[in-house]
Amino acid sequence: MSFSLVLCWSLIRAIVVSTFAAACYVPVRRSLASHSVNRAIPWWPLFAVAPLLIPDLLLGFTYRLASTSFDFSPITTELFYGLLLLTKVLGIQVVCQWLVPPSTVSASSIHLWKLTRQKSWSGQRTHLRLLLSGPYRSVAVGWTLGVLWCFQEFETAALLQIEQHPIAWTVWLFDAKAANEPLANCLILACPAIAIQGVLIVVCLATLMGRTSGDNNVAVNTDSERPSNSYGHVASRIVISLGFVFAVAGPLLWNSAIGIQGLWEFTSTATLRTNVQHIAKSTLVAGLSAIGSWLLARWLFRTCSHRIMVAAVLPGLLSPLVLSLLLLSVFLSPVFRTLYDSLLPLVIAQMVWLLPRALLLCVAFDRRIQSEQIYSARLLQRSSASDVRKQAGRLIWVLQHRPAWISVTILLVMAFWEVTINSILHPVSMTPTVCTLYSQMHFGHSEALAGQTVLAIVFPLLALALLAQIWKLVRQ
Amino acid sequence: MKFRSLLFVLLTAGILWYSSRSSHSQSNRLVIYCAHDATYAQPVLDDFTKQTGIEINVRFDEESNKSLGLTNLLIAEKDQPRCDVFWNNQTLGTIRLQNEGVLQPYLSPNAKRIPDTFKDPHGFWTGFAARLRIYIVNTDLLEPTEDKVAQFLAQPDLSKVAIAKPIFGTTLSHYSVLAAELGLESLKLWHHDLHERGIREARGNSMAKDLVVSGSCTVGFTDTDDAFAAIDRNAAVAMVPIRTPGGSTICMPNSVAMIKDCQHPDQAKQLIDFLLSEAVEVSLANGGARQIPIGKVNADLVPADVQKLQTWALDGVSLEPASQQNENVLDWLRSEMMGE
Numbered sequence: 001m002s003f004s005l006v007l008c009w010s011l012i013r014a015i016v017v018s019t020f021a022a023a024c025y026v027p028v029r030r031s032l033a034s035h036s037v038n039r040a041i042p043w044w045p046l047f048a049v050a051p052l053l054i055p056d057l058l059l060g061f062t063y064r065l066a067s068t069s070f071d072f073s074p075i076t077t078e079l080f081y082g083l084l085l086l087t088k089v090l091g092i093q094v095v096c097q098w099l100v101p102p103s104t105v106s107a108s109s110i111h112l113w114k115l116t117r118q119k120s121w122s123g124q125r126t127h128l129r130l131l132l133s134g135p136y137r138s139v140a141v142g143w144t145l146g147v148l149w150c151f152q153e154f155e156t157a158a159l160l161q162i163e164q165h166p167i168a169w170t171v172w173l174f175d176a177k178a179a180n181e182p183l184a185n186c187l188i189l190a191c192p193a194i195a196i197q198g199v200l201i202v203v204c205l206a207t208l209m210g211r212t213s214g215d216n217n218v219a220v221n222t223d224s225e226r227p228s229n230s231y232g233h234v235a236s237r238i239v240i241s242l243g244f245v246f247a248v249a250g251p252l253l254w255n256s257a258i259g260i261q262g263l264w265e266f267t268s269t270a271t272l273r274t275n276v277q278h279i280a281k282s283t284l285v286a287g288l289s290a291i292g293s294w295l296l297a298r299w300l301f302r303t304c305s306h307r308i309m310v311a312a313v314l315p316g317l318l319s320p321l322v323l324s325l326l327l328l329s330v331f332l333s334p335v336f337r338t339l340y341d342s343l344l345p346l347v348i349a350q351m352v353w354l355l356p357r358a359l360l361l362c363v364a365f366d367r368r369i370q371s372e373q374i375y376s377a378r379l380l381q382r383s384s385a386s387d388v389r390k391q392a393g394r395l396i397w398v399l400q401h402r403p404a405w406i407s408v409t410i411l412l413v414m415a416f417w418e419v420t421i422n423s424i425l426h427p428v429s430m431t432p433t434v435c436t437l438y439s440q441m442h443f444g445h446s447e448a449l450a451g452q453t454v455l456a457i458v459f460p461l462l463a464l465a466l467l468a469q470i471w472k473l474v475r476q
Numbered sequence: 477m478k479f480r481s482l483l484f485v486l487l488t489a490g491i492l493w494y495s496s497r498s499s500h501s502q503s504n505r506l507v508i509y510c511a512h513d514a515t516y517a518q519p520v521l522d523d524f525t526k527q528t529g530i531e532i533n534v535r536f537d538e539e540s541n542k543s544l545g546l547t548n549l550l551i552a553e554k555d556q557p558r559c560d561v562f563w564n565n566q567t568l569g570t571i572r573l574q575n576e577g578v579l580q581p582y583l584s585p586n587a588k589r590i591p592d593t594f595k596d597p598h599g600f601w602t603g604f605a606a607r608l609r610i611y612i613v614n615t616d617l618l619e620p621t622e623d624k625v626a627q628f629l630a631q632p633d634l635s636k637v638a639i640a641k642p643i644f645g646t647t648l649s650h651y652s653v654l655a656a657e658l659g660l661e662s663l664k665l666w667h668h669d670l671h672e673r674g675i676r677e678a679r680g681n682s683m684a685k686d687l688v689v690s691g692s693c694t695v696g697f698t699d700t701d702d703a704f705a706a707i708d709r710n711a712a713v714a715m716v717p718i719r720t721p722g723g724s725t726i727c728m729p730n731s732v733a734m735i736k737d738c739q740h741p742d743q744a745k746q747l748i749d750f751l752l753s754e755a756v757e758v759s760l761a762n763g764g765a766r767q768i769p770i771g772k773v774n775a776d777l778v779p780a781d782v783q784k785l786q787t788w789a790l791d792g793v794s795l796e797p798a799s800q801q802n803e804n805v806l807d808w809l810r811s812e813m814m815g816e
Binding site for chain 2: 159
């Protein structure tokens with residue numbers, strides 16, 4: 001199959017999966033809106049977000065044998081892969097609902113526009129624009145990010161692949177490089193893929209940077225006022241339940257027994273210290289890349305024009321393989337050779353790869369939080385009353401620091417679990433945890449491996465949560 | 477923002493300082509690139525450190541990193557190598573490195589115990605502890621004999637047979653051996669015939685093995701180490717040797733070589749001597765991968781299931797002609813993939 005066909009296949013699948021996820025999510029979104037009004041715990045959205053926390057590596061290894069029981073029908077393999085992608089994209093929709101700020105376009109303005117009954121092309125276009133920048137703004141951003149996510153996916157596709165299915169351009173490019181295709185040719189081949197992702201990023205940024213309202217209730221009310229379709233509710237909840245079972249309950253149940261046993265064994269053996277050291281080193285490197293990309297994204301967002309911003313994120317849209325090989329050739333050149341066997345190539349590659357993701361998080365949080373709110377909180381901090389100062393400190397934490405910590409955590413997890421960059425660019429003195437896990441999972445299940453995986457999932461999150469708490473105490 | 481930037485600068489400086497400090501302190505360490513699986517190779521290397529006190533840094537060839545591979549990395553680093561010793565889990569890649577001028581000769585005294593077929597006469601590389609290409613057979617579905625497997629493979633429908641993608645690993649070596657014996661054109665015909673009859677192409681040997689273990693396939697092309705992984709989990713599978721049309725088996729030893737202009741030549745020689753020792757071959761034969769000793773060893777120390785493989789390995793084909801076909805096979809497979 002030619003690369004252009006593979007590329008089209010990957011894009012169409014990404015669009016189909018993301019569209020299906022958006023359609024499933026709309027009824028849940030209304031439920032989320034009404035839940036937030038009622039202040040109840042939004043269980044369904046939480047179920048939908050949970051699959052995002054399961055590393056692709058774990059998901060792929062859990063189901064790589066399941067896909068072989070489909071009696072080799074390419075359609076069922078593609079459907080199964082699509083379902084696994086869907087579980088992640090539903091989570092993205094929920095995150096977008098939480099992060100994407102509401103628009104100034106209210107339900108009444110859309111209703112008024114409908115009353116004008118403009119049937120012309122420009123009228124329809126304006127109507128669509130109002131919908132996409134109004135009540136469907138977060139769905140539109142979620143859809144675009146969903147397409148981007150599915151289009152970039154590599155690990156799960158590679159682990160499930162039999163008979164060239166699921167077809168994915170990322171896997172195809174990997175195989176071409178394995179078959180000695182020169183790097184320059186791989187770069188040329190990757191250009192259309194970069195262009196597609198570039199367009200998606202621009203659309204996403206444009207939607208995010210549109211005018212927003214400071215009042216979160218505008219969009220929420222727009223949704224909650226709508227009568228919900230009970231069939232839609234049931235259908236979407238069935239999809240979310242299936243997604244949760246597949247992407248969260250399945251891998252956790254499959255691995256939990258030996259994972260707990262493995263952790264227990266760790267506590268009684270000398271390997272615990274070594275493993276924790278390895279994971280801590282990997283966390284430190286991923287953390288450095290995450291913080292670096294976050295700060296760079298903020299700087300780009302605050303000081304650079306849109307064109308520069310888009311140009312800066314394009315290298316991060318190369319596949320991790322091409323990006324790593326490019327940097328490898330740079331650091332093997334005589335000028336940079338002395339830095340080759342250090343952490344620098346790895347950190348730079350991770351930062352470049354994370355930058356588009358960091359920028360999106362940056363824009364989303366920035367649009368959500370009004371500078372007036374932060375300014376008011378800062379004024380409150382100057383109060384002579386200690387209670388008021390404490391309250392102001394808490395407000396600043398919620399408005400400014402917590403979003404930054406959340407962003408850095410998301411970026412860190414991404415960098416920590418990205419396999420290709422880590423495996424190609426790590427220095428000889430440090431083997432990233434994800435590479436060790438990947439190679440060991442190849443040989444099958446063991447208690448020690450499962451324990452190590454649990455530790456690798458939990459440790460970075462605990463470390464960041466602890467640091468965030470310390471930060472919070474110090475800054476207040 | 478200023479505080480965060482300051483923190484980031486401090487963190488960066490700290491990590492880079494640590495990195496440079498640790499790479500300085502580790503510049504005295506012997507650097508090994510190891511393509512053999514970490515699970516099995518690490519204990520052997522730990523033993524070496526225990527015995528000699530020589531500290532080592534190992535870079536393993538991760539499964540995730542097949543596209544780059546240690547062979548390509550060594551070629552890229554040729555002008556300024558950081559690696560001292562290359563422990564390859566095959567031979568063809570090592571011969572390629574020899575042709576690229578990446579290796580330097582070292583005739584280890586322990587190499588005398590290795591048959592000439594499995595070593596370079598000038599000492600550029602020496603083989604030890606081998607794997608075999610085998611058919612893994614689901615014993616619930618087929619009797620594991622050479623005749624039965626041959627009959628099964630002669631069927632018009634091969635949808636119950638699995639093989640790994642030939643652009644990677646030992647399947648590529650298998651193809652290269654066939655290209656050397658049959659010629660590239662005949663290999664192409666054989667490959668197309670398998671695919672026309674519906675053979676299932678898995679992504680790796682491990683998955684081909686899993687397909688047979690699960691019963692989705694009856695026969696799979698894989699290696700002895702993958703098959704033993706299944707046998708150790710009590711799967712209903714057995715091994716049958718793959719033979720070339722000339723009747724030879726495909727025996728692929730590990731190989732060890734010293735890198736040209738490496739920084740620690742004396743320590744590198746010590747490690748090569750160690751790896752070529754009888755003790756290491758016996759240890760690898762008793763490990764999970766059951767590597768087959770190709771040098772002289774005390775038979776009592778070799779497990780029974782490996783002794784059976786030793787007799788198959790005696791029919792092993794010479795890999796030198798296959799190494800000359802390796803690039804041609806890869807070029808052809810790439811052009812197939814590109815649709816050229």
